[in-house]
Amino acid sequence: MQEKYAPADIEQAAQRRWEDSAAFRAVEDPAKPKYYCLSMFPYPSGKLHMGHVRNYTIGDVLTRYHRMRGFNVLQPMGWDAFGLPAENAAMANGVPPAQWTYDNIAYMKKQLKSLGFAIDWGRELATCRPEYYKWNQWLFLRMLEKGLAYKKTQVVNWDPVDQTVLANEQVIDGRGWRTGAAVEKREIPGYYLAITQYADELLGALDRLPGWPERVKTMQANWIGKSHGVRFAFPYELDGRREKLWVFTTRADTIMGVTFCAVAAEHPLASTAARGNPALAAFIEECKQGSVMEADMATMEKKGMPTGVFVSHPLTGEKIEVWVGNYVLMGYGEGAVMAVPAHDERDFGFAKKYGLPIKQVIDIPGQPFSLDAWQEWYADKENGRCVHSGKYDGLGLAAAVDAIAADLQAKDLGGKQVTWRLRDWGISRQRYWGCPIPLIHCERCGTVPVPDDQLPVALPEDCVPDGAGNPLNKREDFLNCACPKCGGAARRETDTMDTFVDSSWYYSRYASADNHRAMVDARVKYWLPVDQYIGGIEHAILHLLYSRFWTKAMRDLGLVDFDEPFSRLLTQGMVLNETFFRKPAAGRIRYYNPADVELKFDDKGNRIGAVLKEDGEPVESGGIGTMSKSKNNGVDPQALIERYGADTARFFMMFASPPEQTLEWSDSGVEGSYRFLKRLWSYCARFGPSAVAEASAKESAKESPKAARFEIHAALKQANYDFARFQFNTVASAAMKILNALERCGGGRHAVSEEGLSILLRLLSPITPHICDHLWRELGFGDDILHAPWPEPLEAALAQDEVELVLQVNGKLRGAVKVPADAAKKHIEAAALASEIALKYMEGKAAKKVVVVPGRLVNIVV
RNA sequence: GCCGGGAUGGCGGAAUUGGUAGACGCAGCGGACUCAAAAUCCGCCGCUGGAAACAGUGUGGGGGUUCGACUCCCCCUCCCGGCACCA
Numbered sequence: 001m002q003e004k005y006a007p008a009d010i011e012q013a014a015q016r017r018w019e020d021s022a023a024f025r026a027v028e029d030p031a032k033p034k035y036y037c038l039s040m041f042p043y044p045s046g047k048l049h050m051g052h053v054r055n056y057t058i059g060d061v062l063t064r065y066h067r068m069r070g071f072n073v074l075q076p077m078g079w080d081a082f083g084l085p086a087e088n089a090a091m092a093n094g095v096p097p098a099q100w101t102y103d104n105i106a107y108m109k110k111q112l113k114s115l116g117f118a119i120d121w122g123r124e125l126a127t128c129r130p131e132y133y134k135w136n137q138w139l140f141l142r143m144l145e146k147g148l149a150y151k152k153t154q155v156v157n158w159d160p161v162d163q164t165v166l167a168n169e170q171v172i173d174g175r176g177w178r179t180g181a182a183v184e185k186r187e188i189p190g191y192y193l194a195i196t197q198y199a200d201e202l203l204g205a206l207d208r209l210p211g212w213p214e215r216v217k218t219m220q221a222n223w224i225g226k227s228h229g230v231r232f233a234f235p236y237e238l239d240g241r242r243e244k245l246w247v248f249t250t251r252a253d254t255i256m257g258v259t260f261c262a263v264a265a266e267h268p269l270a271s272t273a274a275r276g277n278p279a280l281a282a283f284i285e286e287c288k289q290g291s292v293m294e295a296d297m298a299t300m301e302k303k304g305m306p307t308g309v310f311v312s313h314p315l316t317g318e319k320i321e322v323w324v325g326n327y328v329l330m331g332y333g334e335g336a337v338m339a340v341p342a343h344d345e346r347d348f349g350f351a352k353k354y355g356l357p358i359k360q361v362i363d364i365p366g367q368p369f370s371l372d373a374w375q376e377w378y379a380d381k382e383n384g385r386c387v388h389s390g391k392y393d394g395l396g397l398a399a400a401v402d403a404i405a406a407d408l409q410a411k412d413l414g415g416k417q418v419t420w421r422l423r424d425w426g427i428s429r430q431r432y433w434g435c436p437i438p439l440i441h442c443e444r445c446g447t448v449p450v451p452d453d454q455l456p457v458a459l460p461e462d463c464v465p466d467g468a469g470n471p472l473n474k475r476e477d478f479l480n481c482a483c484p485k486c487g488g489a490a491r492r493e494t495d496t497m498d499t500f501v502d503s504s505w506y507y508s509r510y511a512s513a514d515n516h517r518a519m520v521d522a523r524v525k526y527w528l529p530v531d532q533y534i535g536g537i538e539h540a541i542l543h544l545l546y547s548r549f550w551t552k553a554m555r556d557l558g559l560v561d562f563d564e565p566f567s568r569l570l571t572q573g574m575v576l577n578e579t580f581f582r583k584p585a586a587g588r589i590r591y592y593n594p595a596d597v598e599l600k601f602d603d604k605g606n607r608i609g610a611v612l613k614e615d616g617e618p619v620e621s622g623g624i625g626t627m628s629k630s631k632n633n634g635v636d637p638q639a640l641i642e643r644y645g646a647d648t649a650r651f652f653m654m655f656a657s658p659p660e661q662t663l664e665w666s667d668s669g670v671e672g673s674y675r676f677l678k679r680l681w682s683y684c685a686r687f688g689p690s691a692v693a694e695a696s697a698k699e700s701a702k703e704s705p706k707a708a709r710f711e712i713h714a715a716l717k718q719a720n721y722d723f724a725r726f727q728f729n730t731v732a733s734a735a736m737k738i739l740n741a742l743e744r745c746g747g748g749r750h751a752v753s754e755e756g757l758s759i760l761l762r763l764l765s766p767i768t769p770h771i772c773d774h775l776w777r778e779l780g781f782g783d784d785i786l787h788a789p790w791p792e793p794l795e796a797a798l799a800q801d802e803v804e805l806v807l808q809v810n811g812k813l814r815g816a817v818k819v820p821a822d823a824a825k826k827h828i829e830a831a832a833l834a835s836e837i838a839l840k841y842m843e844g845k846a847a848k849k850v851v852v853v854p855g856r857l858v859n860i861v862v
Numbered sequence: 863g864c865c866g867g868g869a870u871g872g873c874g875g876a877a878u879u880g881g882u883a884g885a886c887g888c889a890g891c892g893g894a895c896u897c898a899a900a901a902u903c904c905g906c907c908g909c910u911g912g913a914a915a916c917a918g919u920g921u922g923g924g925g926g927u928u929c930g931a932c933u934c935c936c937c938c939u940c941c942c943g944g945c946a947c948c949a
Contacts, residue, residue: 222864537943655874656874664874668888668889730885
């Protein structure tokens with residue numbers, strides 16, 4: 001065996017062997033329990049980053065662990081290949097997005113392979129391939145038939161940088177999720193998927209996902225935003241016509257306190273009233289411009305203007321003035337609200353500002369009501385009772401709402417209603433590099449779906465976008481087609497689908513990726529749902545909500561028979577690194593890569609500063625943050641693998657912190673992981689034939705084989721416990737403990753080292769598969785460690801004759817007592833009381849009570 | 863403001879769920895090997911006092927329950943993440 005650990009050689013050899021033997025090809029086998037382990041597929045941006053390495057290592061550790069546990073495991077990989085970075089790259093260097101994308105895929109695939117992931121590459125897919133997106137189009141047409149997809153023109157979020165529409169989910173703090181550009185409002189026609197039809201199920205089913213992190217479920221529930229209330233109308237007359245102003249409220253019990261109404265700037269009543277009222281028209285225009293563009297909408301000053309329109313209170317008939325308010329959102333409820341300034345903080349502020357009346361209708365005895373300032377209790381839902389509300393006086397919230405809803409219903413002016421925050425999913429994008437929407441516009445027949453037998457509508461792959469709109473609009477060969485209905489000349493739709501459509505069902509496609517006649521086939525029944533999904537928390541709403549919706553839509557179309565796509569979800573933490581910078585007296589702040597910085601410590605190991613290696617001059621620390629280009633604190637996985645090998649990279653990733661937590665990068669931590677693998681290697685290199693070993697073992701041993709064996713099995717027991725709860729950092733520690741124990745009981749081959757090393761290699765093989773594969777063969781443990789059974793701790797090894805119990809006096813640790821492992825409580829008590837330590841600390845007092853915890857401790861209370 | 867998650871040595875993090883706090887590793891200090899350095903190996907390493915034995919103290923702060931609390935309960939401080947004119 002080679003003296004020195006040379007990761008590059010053994011890793012390539014192992015990877016070649018796995019590839020040649022198709023070791024990770026997954027085949028449906030009803031006799032075995034299946035385990036579908038999926039990591040979120042990457043966008044082919046160019047090269048892997050540390051987040052990818054962490055994500056896929058977690059997935060691979062779980063994959064390999066379950067394989068050895070006897071599961072039939074599927075771990076596929078693919079590419080989320082449509083999207084805007086490809087178009088931006090095309091504009092920058094004139095290469096068609098398709099070519100850029102395929103080149104990136106080729107490079108990143110090579111990188112993934114060099115990390116030794118147990119992936120079934122036979123199922124690889126890329127969403128930009130027609131054989132994949134054909135089924136996007138096919139399913140879109142089925143949704144269209146069912147009314148689940150539809151066209152409408154409405155005010156949408158427009159990203160001025162990416163030149164496209166964004167879904168509500170893609171707008172964060174008023175800015176585009178990708179570009180960070182302030183989103184504008186535009187009225188544009190587009191196609192929508194009726195995700196709101198599934199709002200109730202999407203919300204309710206969250207309770208049936210015990211394997212999902214609580215915070216992801218909370219975020220989804222908040223996003224869906226179910227709210228119970230009353231929808232009712234204020235009747236009014238305008239230009240001689242009888243109209244109704246509909247509003248929604250969760251506080252119908254305060255209806256008698258309404259002193260005005262407010263509508264959104266985009267509300268039809270506002271536009272009607274603005275005719276012949278230039279001041280109002282100007283104000284409406286100001287609201288439309290400003291509102292969504294302001295990132296700090298919440299703190300924005302409340303502004304309004306009266307419309308001059310008066311409506312009637314539905315219960316009292318009182319005249320109520322309607323205002324336009326910049327705080328009313330067109331996208332929620334009816335885009336109009338009843339205003340009860342006495343019991344709603346926003347309405348209160350608005351009424352004070354414009355001198356509108358405030359009428360108290362809720363009271364809590366003992367709490368004084370004053371018009372001077374808003375009090376928290378004014379909006380108290382639990383303790384408030386109706387006052388000044390006629391027949392409703394004395395009622396609490398629930399009873400008042402019931403009574404008022406019934407009265408409104410009797411007048412045919414409304415009733416109870418559930419309102420959702422969730423909006424339908426707008427999927428039209430005015431971009432080139434995406435899946436074409438399979439529709440044809442005919443002057444005679446209108447919009448006509450592309451017939452199934454003409455799918456896919458293929459996207460030309462040779463376009464080079466120039467930044468001036470969608471290049472498809474200039475492609476006559478794409479645009480011109482025959483109307484499927486009348487056969488006349490027609491034009492294709494040039495909008496493409498949101499790329500989140502592509503990723504909403506790829507996990508199902510892996511199960512039947514080679515079937516070009518159906519979207520999914522029977523094999524989906526075997527593999528799906530995904531048993532373990534792993535990815536970043538940033539997809540908590542977008543991708544994970546869309547996928548859940550898509551699954552339910554596919555189910556209702558009879559394509560799959562499961563309700564939820566991902567049984568368990570692991571959201572891995574981000575990879576962080578420290579930032580270092582210098583801020584010159586004049587000029588811009590400059591960031592230095594941590595690799596070029598040397599840390600300074602005092603004699604006690606306390607950090608006292610950092611200097612740039614190049615010039616020895618100090619740099620400032622900007623704290624720990626996500627790896628990013630702008631902060632120059634990224635670490636390239638490629639360099640890491642080339643220097644230390646994939647096993648070291650994988651081990652460090654698992655060891656540095658538990659998978660759900662953030663991981664702080666540390667060069668010396670990587671060094672430590674490498675050191676451990678080198679130690680493992682050199683231990684194995686000395687693992688000679690038994691006769692020689694026996695003697696040398698006795699000589700060098702610092703610990704008895706029996707004690708070492710106990711430690712090894714105890715560490716294994718802990719590791720198995722931690723594997724089951726996905727705490728891989730302590731699994732890695734356990735492996736280190738086992739090697740420490742092996743080294744303590746002497747080198748060479750003997751009964752304990754043979755057993756211990758066989759345990760260690762198997763335990764470690766999901767994390768560092770290459771070195772374990774090599775050593776397993778080299779030392780003659782067997783043919784292929786992939787087929788070795790998972791190690792289990794033996795009771796016999798864990799049995800002890802004598803145990804040491806902690807001895808406490810009055811709860812304070814004072815020493816220890818040794819007793820036989822099977823000693824009765826009585827004997828332990830007697831032994832403890834008789835011990836020197838007990839006599840010393842009891843100071844002659846009598847024991848009041850003795851607590852014995854078997855196997856743990858004795859506490860004497862005096 | 864609301865919801866969720868946190869706070870443990872110089873650092874990353876353990877503590878099998880109420881039973882020896884600081885496992886494992888990093889950094890640091892001392893030593894061996896070396897002409898020297900790197901690599902490797904051995905030892906020490908929460909804080910305070912002490913030469914040491916040892917004693918005291920210690921899991922963000924304060925109180926409580928318990929023989930015993932990082933862990934459970936109440937109050938407070940700070941940090942991170944999400945949502946937020948949602949009517």
